[in-house]
Structure formats: C-alpha cells, structure tokens
Amino acid sequence: MGYIIAEAITADCLSYLPRWMLTDDKKIKTFHLTTFGCQMNLADSSTLVAGLTTRGYRRVDQESEADLIILNTCSVREKAEQRVLGRLGDLSRLKKSRPGVRIAVVGCMAQRLGSELVEAIPCVDYVLGTDRVFELPDVIEGREGTSSVMTAFGHENVDQIEPVRETPYSGFVTISRGCDNFCSYCIVPYVRGRELSHSVEHILASVEKMAADGVVEIMLLGQNVNSYCYKDCDFPELLQRVAHETDIPRIRFMTSHPKDLSPRLIETLASEPKLMPHVHLPLQSGSDAVLERMGRRYTCDHYRKIVDSLRTALDYVSITTDLIVGFPGERIEDYEMTLQTVREIQFDAAFMFRYSVRPGTRAARFDDDVPEDEKIERLNHLIELQKSVSLERNQREVGQVRWSMVEGYSRRSREYGRARTEGNKTVLFKTDQPEVGQILPLRINSADAFTLHGEPTEVS
Numbered sequence: 341m342g343y344i345i346a347e348a349i350t351a352d353c354l355s356y357l358p359r360w361m362l363t364d365d366k367k368i369k370t371f372h373l374t375t376f377g378c379q380m381n382l383a384d385s386s387t388l389v390a391g392l393t394t395r396g397y398r399r400v401d402q403e404s405e406a407d408l409i410i411l412n413t414c415s416v417r418e419k420a421e422q423r424v425l426g427r428l429g430d431l432s433r434l435k436k437s438r439p440g441v442r443i444a445v446v447g448c449m450a451q452r453l454g455s456e457l458v459e460a461i462p463c464v465d466y467v468l469g470t471d472r473v474f475e476l477p478d479v480i481e482g483r484e485g486t487s488s489v490m491t492a493f494g495h496e497n498v499d500q501i502e503p504v505r506e507t508p509y510s511g512f513v514t515i516s517r518g519c520d521n522f523c524s525y526c527i528v529p530y531v532r533g534r535e536l537s538h539s540v541e542h543i544l545a546s547v548e549k550m551a552a553d554g555v556v557e558i559m560l561l562g563q564n565v566n567s568y569c570y571k572d573c574d575f576p577e578l579l580q581r582v583a584h585e586t587d588i589p590r591i592r593f594m595t596s597h598p599k600d601l602s603p604r605l606i607e608t609l610a611s612e613p614k615l616m617p618h619v620h621l622p623l624q625s626g627s628d629a630v631l632e633r634m635g636r637r638y639t640c641d642h643y644r645k646i647v648d649s650l651r652t653a654l655d656y657v658s659i660t661t662d663l664i665v666g667f668p669g670e671r672i673e674d675y676e677m678t679l680q681t682v683r684e685i686q687f688d689a690a691f692m693f694r695y696s697v698r699p700g701t702r703a704a705r706f707d708d709d710v711p712e713d714e715k716i717e718r719l720n721h722l723i724e725l726q727k728s729v730s731l732e733r734n735q736r737e738v739g740q741v742r743w744s745m746v747e748g749y750s751r752r753s754r755e756y757g758r759a760r761t762e763g764n765k766t767v768l769f770k771t772d773q774p775e776v777g778q779i780l781p782l783r784i785n786s787a788d789a790f791t792l793h794g795e796p797t798e799v800s
C-alpha cells in the first residue's frame with residue numbers, strides 16, 4: 341500500500357513521508373553501488389555487497405536497472421564531496437522519471453552531513469554513516485530499530501562482519517577502523533570515529549578463509565596500521581602471525597603513520613618473505629613548521645631516518661607517500677623544503693593534493709591564506725618533479741627480476757598481461773592469455789614514470 345501512495349506523490353516529497361509509506365521491500369530487488377574514496381570504502385562496499393546479496397538482492401551493472409542506487413561516499417577533500425553532489429544531481433533527475441527508485445548515501449559523507457543531506461537533496465531516501473553501512477538491508481526492509489537516517493558511532497559488530505574478496509586473487513582485510521590522530525586538516529577521525537582494532541582471531545580467520553578460496557595477496561587495511569593493538573598483540577606481531585598461521589602467499593598493508601613505524605616493523609619486513617616490500621608512508625610536507633601545524637607529530641628528519649633504516653634493512657623496498665601543498669601558512673620556503681625532500685628521498689610514487697578546508701577540523705580555523713591559483717601552481721610543479729623522480733626510480737628496476745602477481749589483461753591491449761610487482765608497481769608483459777593469480781618472475785626491460793615493462797624469465 342505504501343508504494344501506491346508514494347507513487348502518487350512527487351518524488352521530491354518522498355523522503356518526508358513516514359518510512360512505512362516510503363519503503364516497500366518487495367519492490368527492491370536489484371541494487372547498483374558506486375564507491376568513492378579510499379580502500380577502506382572499497383572494503384566496506386565489498387562487505388555491503390555480501391550483506392545485500394545474501395539477503396536476496398541482486399547487484400546490477402546499470403543504474404537504469406536498479407531499484408536501489410547506493411553511493412558509498414568520501415569527504416576527505418571538497419572535490420570528493422562535489423563529485424558525489426554532482427551524481428546526486430543526476431539521480432534527482434532520474435528519480436523524476438522513476439519515482440519508485442530508492443537512493444542511499446552511505447559512508448563518510450553520510451556520516452558528516454547526516455539528515456542535512458536529506459533536507460538539502462530530497463531525492464535521498466537513506467543516509468547511513470560509516471558504522472551503520474552494513475545495516476542497509478535491515479533499513480530497506482524497515483526492520484524494527486532502524487530508521488532512514490542513521491549515523492551513530494559504535495563498532496560493536498565489527499567482528500561479525502565477514503570481509504569478501506575484491507577479485508579472485510586479492511582481497512582486503514580491515515584490521516582497524518577509525519582514527520585517533522586528528523591531524524589538523526583531516527576529516528577522517530570525525531567521519532570514521534575512534535580507532536578500534538579488530539581481534540587477531542577474526543583477522544586470522546578472514547585471511548585464512550581467503551587463502552582457502554584461492555586468494556594470493558591480501559591487503560591489511562587501517563588508517564594507521566602501525567598503531568594496531570589488540571590485547572597484547574601489536575602490528576609487527578600481527579604480521580608475523582598472519583604470515584606464519586595462514587596459507588596466504590603475499591601480504592601487504594596500508595597506511596603507515598611515520599610517528600608509529602617501529603624498528604620492529606622494519607625487522608619484521610626484512611625477515612618475513614611473505615611481506616611485500618612496499619611501504620606507503622605519507623610525509624605530507626617537507627617543512628617541520630608545517631608538519632607541526634598539521635599535528636603530524638614527527639619531523640622531516642625523523643621521517644628521513646625511517647626511510648634510511650628501511651632501505652638499509654631491505655635489499656629492495658618501494659616507498660610511496662602522500663603530500664599536501666598550500667596548507668595554511670605554507671610559505672614558499674616551506675614548499676621548497678617539500679620539493680627538496682622529494683628530490684632527496686626519491687619516492688617511488690606519490691599521491692599529491694592541494695589543501696582543501698574541511699569544516700569542523702582544527703585547520704579550518706587557520707587562515708587558508710595560499711591563494712587557489714598558487715596552490716594549483718605549486719601542485720603542478722610538484723607533480724612534474726615527482727614524475728621525473730618516479731621515472732628514475734622505475735628505471736632502476738630495469739634488469740631486475742620481480743616476482744609479480746598476474747592481475748589480467750593490460751587495460752589498453754589484449755596482447756599484454758598486467759601484473760603487480762612486490763613493490764606494488766604495475767608491470768606489463770606480452771601474452772595473449774594472462775593466468776590471473778599466477779606469480780611470475782618477470783625480468784624488467786624498460787620503464788616509464790608509471791609502468792614497468794617486462795618478460796617472463798627462468799630463475800632457479
């Protein structure tokens with residue numbers, strides 16, 4: 341009955357109706373999901389898909405075929421939110437022609453804006469924050485205790501959430517949720533809540549299940565994996581236990597916070613062959629004054645020492661980073677220190693961003709005093725510099741043999757296979773039939789700034 345009433349009313353009014361009128365679970369059979377943001381969101385999306393499909397909902401590739409359209413959203417920069425708002429504009433129009441379609445906004449932006457989202461964009465039916473995402477099946481079925489806007493924090497059910505694999509050969513395992521660092525620019529602690537480590541048993545069981553299903557490589561995920569702590573088990577110990585107590589062949593992890601990266605982690609990386617030699621270690625800025633105002637709690641010198649120790653302890657390690665330009669008060673001298681650090685440290689790759697004010701963060705109270713066109717100029721110049729550094733680092737790989745996991749065809753050509761090296765670099769090699777999940781020794785023949793090129797080789 342609810343459905344008939346709802347159909348008769350214009351789409352823009354739907355979300356003001358009581359939920360018993362709004363929802364008709366019999367009408368929702370198919371769903372479409374788009375994920376924005378980081379790996380954490382991808383991992384949550386996989387779990388959400390598992391939850392919906394076990395309850396009988398079918399995932400479809402086309403929004404036009406979906407009864408329920410889900411956006412799993414990101415708030416980390418203004419641009420990320422604008423992208424979601426743009427999609428919601430399209431969906432408002434779609435809903436005019438198909439008023440029965442339901443729209444769910446979940447994840448970080450849902451957490452940040454809550455009911456404001458429904459008020460500002462009436463086509464939105466459900467808003468579920470980062471800890472409530474997995475309740476979407478209950479919400480659309482109108483189960484008792486649920487409502488169409490839910491943003492309360494609480495990780496109480498985390499251990500019951502069964503991660504699903506991303507691809508047949510790789511998978512994410514979230515080891516901790518939330519973040520307690522409150523870097524002054526960052527929205528993540530506000531939208532993901534307090535840090536909480538999953539139990540060792542849960543992590544080991546999840547990894548083992550994936551290994552038994554044929555997964556070759558797992559990525560352990562957390563905003564700051566180095567601060568993982570469950571009872572007496574810290575991150576290096578967790579890595580050792582995953583390596584020794586499961587049959588997973590390759591283990592990766594991210595993200596590492598420089599303030600918590602311990603010498604024991606470096607020893608573990610150096611001694612445990614299943615651990616892939618890649619560390620994503622966001623530096624953010626090469627200026628101590630800026631790092632201080634960012635609340636990062638390390639100096640550039642400390643960061644350099646970690647990189648030196650990693651490169652001394654491991655025969656081969658790939659180090660990647662995140663950098664922000666145009667942070668409030670970043671003088672040209674500070675920016676030049678970032679450039680200088682990039683030249684000195686020689687990152688294998690970097691994600692680079694211009695500072696974006698996030699409402700409610702500490703830095704939002706600072707004067708955002710670097711003009712936008714200056715930020716763009718600084719960013720472009722930094723990107724150019726890093727491109728030349730990446731090229732140099734990649735060219736150093738020429739002549740080396742890298743054990744690489746085959747992921748499929750090259751995105752551009754069916755004549756090439758695509759694989760991932762131990763250092764997390766994409767390598768292309770000639771083949772007309774890539775064997776997905778196979779670990780191949782590839783000799784690197786050439787390299788550009790973003791990709792390596794290699795060929796299968798014999799090794800003893």
Ligand code: SAH
Pocket residue numbers: 416417525526527528562563564595596597622624662663664693694695696697698
């Ligand atoms: N937990 C990770 C980072 C998560 S966010 C860590 O601590 O390193 C990913 C990256 O987005 C950050 O490393 C930072 O470089 C960037 N970022 C976060 N907030 C930002 C903001 N307000 N403006 C620009 N870049 C930002």
Ligand code: SF4
Pocket residue numbers: 519520521522523526527528529563564597
């Ligand atoms: Fe954000 Fe800092 Fe936490 Fe990373 S460590 S998620 S940058 S607050």
Ligand code: F3S
Pocket residue numbers: 376377378379380381413414415416448527528531532
């Ligand atoms: Fe990730 Fe964006 Fe949320 S970076 S944690 S999806 S704010």
